[in-house]
Amino acid sequence: MKLKDKKIEILAKTYTHDENGNSIVSYEAIAAPVWAYFRQLSMKELYGVTTQVEEQVLFQISYRTDVTTDHVISFRGQLYEIIRIDTFEGYKADLTLYCRRKE
Numbered sequence: 001m002k003l004k005d006k007k008i009e010i011l012a013k014t015y016t017h018d019e020n021g022n023s024i025v026s027y028e029a030i031a032a033p034v035w036a037y038f039r040q041l042s043m044k045e046l047y048g049v050t051t052q053v054e055e056q057v058l059f060q061i062s063y064r065t066d067v068t069t070d071h072v073i074s075f076r077g078q079l080y081e082i083i084r085i086d087t088f089e090g091y092k093a094d095l096t097l098y099c100r101r102k103e
Helices: 043-049
Strands: 006-017 023-029 034-040 055-062 072-075 078-086 094-101
Touching: 006 055, 055 078
Parallel strands: none
Antiparallel strands: 006 023, 006 034, 006 072, 034 055, 055 094, 072 078, 078 094
């Protein structure tokens, strides 16, 4: 079992409009902060998951049914896009979230 010793926030995108009708994206937490295991991915793992080099980190959290690839992770003031969710063969113990830094 990996040590989940980092706090992250899972955010949902919300869209509002300014006075000119332009769409503005903001983020709203879907729940209280959760504990997560965090680490940088090595290049071997990057190529094993995807051919895109932008993918940088993974977070492992306790199993939840409300997390999708439409959500964003906030960790240490940085936003990360969730690009893949691994449920580890369908067991309902943990979720591994493969993420890349949002620019």
